[in-house]
Amino acid sequence: MLRENNHEHKVNQTRREGRIGLIANKYLKRIRAAPGKKIRLDDFSTDWAQERDLKDAEKEAFKEKALKILDENRAALASAQELLWASNVYSILIILQGMDTAGKDGTIKHVLSGVNPQGCKVHSFKVPTEEELDHTFLWRFWRALPNRGEIGIFNRSYYEDVLVVKVHPERLRNLPPGKIGKKFWNARYEDINSFEQHLFRNGTIILKFFLHISREEQKKRLLDRLKDDEKYWKFSLTDISERQFWNDYQAAYEDAINATSTDLVPWYVIPADHKWVARTLIADIITTKIRSLDLQYPQITDEILAKYREAGRQLEED
Numbered sequence: 144m145l146r147e148n149n150h151e152h153k154v155n156q157t158r159r160e161g162r163i164g165l166i167a168n169k170y171l172k173r174i175r176a177a178p179g180k181k182i183r184l185d186d187f188s189t190d191w192a193q194e195r196d197l198k199d200a201e202k203e204a205f206k207e208k209a210l211k212i213l214d215e216n217r218a219a220l221a222s223a224q225e226l227l228w229a230s231n232v233y234s235i236l237i238i239l240q241g242m243d244t245a246g247k248d249g250t251i252k253h254v255l256s257g258v259n260p261q262g263c264k265v266h267s268f269k270v271p272t273e274e275e276l277d278h279t280f281l282w283r284f285w286r287a288l289p290n291r292g293e294i295g296i297f298n299r300s301y302y303e304d305v306l307v308v309k310v311h312p313e314r315l316r317n318l319p320p321g322k323i324g325k326k327f328w329n330a331r332y333e334d335i336n337s338f339e340q341h342l343f344r345n346g347t348i349i350l351k352f353f354l355h356i357s358r359e360e361q362k363k364r365l366l367d368r369l370k371d372d373e374k375y376w377k378f379s380l381t382d383i384s385e386r387q388f389w390n391d392y393q394a395a396y397e398d399a400i401n402a403t404s405t406d407l408v409p410w411y412v413i414p415a416d417h418k419w420v421a422r423t424l425i426a427d428i429i430t431t432k433i434r435s436l437d438l439q440y441p442q443i444t445d446e447i448l449a450k451y452r453e454a455g456r457q458l459e460e461d
């Protein structure tokens with residue numbers, strides 16, 4: 144019987160460590176914002192199950208299973224990332240968006256905890272600086288894109304420029320004169336779609352997640368932050384003032400998702416009222432995506448292999 148060489152062994156190990164897609168496709172389909180169709184956020188659950196009859200039934204068993212899947216995916220993601228890095232063809236860009244307290248930071252921490260930090264970069268985008276405002280809105284994101292072989296995470300992204308800025312158009316600065324209306328925002332969606340298409344065509348796989356929480360859950364999380372002196376640092380008074388604009392934000396998200404969920408780069412509307420649900424789903428989607436690329440470790444020729452063996456022999460004798 145032929146023995147696996149080291150390379151084959153590693154590839155097969157990656158495959159053995161978990162099935163592609165631990166979560167049923169049927170479920171994933173339901174949280175994917177179908178390109179070309181108009182979605183309404185109200186039709187997407189923020190809770191752990193999309194079906195009413197599943198809502199309370201066997202919740203604990205479901206949670207236990209989900210946490211197991213999360214664990215498996217975390218391990219699988221670590222080896223998938225190593226392969227991504229070694230094959231050096233694609234990069235992965237993960238975009239996390241959501242209302243304040245939706246769980247973006249926690250998701251990054253829990254989903255990517257096993258991944259080699261060398262091949263993974265997180266960027267958190269805040270209110271743009273003067274220098275950033277002196278460029279087009281995509282400029283600061285261009286500079287932060289992952290290199291080939293890397294996973295890049297955008298904690299907030301260029302979508303803020305059609306979300307917070309759409310809710311507060313007074314924040315637009317130094318633009319050529321013109322009406323800020325439907326046409327203006329459509330042009331921004333178009334720019335985003337072109338930008339993402341360009342990246343995709345050049346080997347950047349983009350995964351976009353909207354962490355969908357309910358208004359009640361946000362209230363609960365904000366109050367939690369106010370009750371716990373170890374969580375004060377997470378609290379900001381602007382979270383309360385922005386909450387007043389909840390409906391405007393939901394409308395802005397709906398418009399942005401409808402305009403930019405494409406076949407190449409779809410949006411996932413992740414139920415996020417339960418952190419374990421959101422994390423499990425996101426880990427599964429990322430791992431499945433990297434594995435579907437069917438990456439290979441770089442092959443070496445017999446000639447080089449012979450040289451390596453000779454080098455090894457010499458080292459043994461040293």
Ligand code: ADP
Pocket residue numbers: 243267268269270271298299303304307308314379
């Ligand atoms: P986070 O809430 O992500 O943990 P912060 O509390 O510092 O971090 O919030 C960052 C803030 O920056 C958010 O309120 C967000 O809406 C704002 N922001 C991000 N991008 C832009 C932008 N292009 N224009 C205006 N505000 C922005």
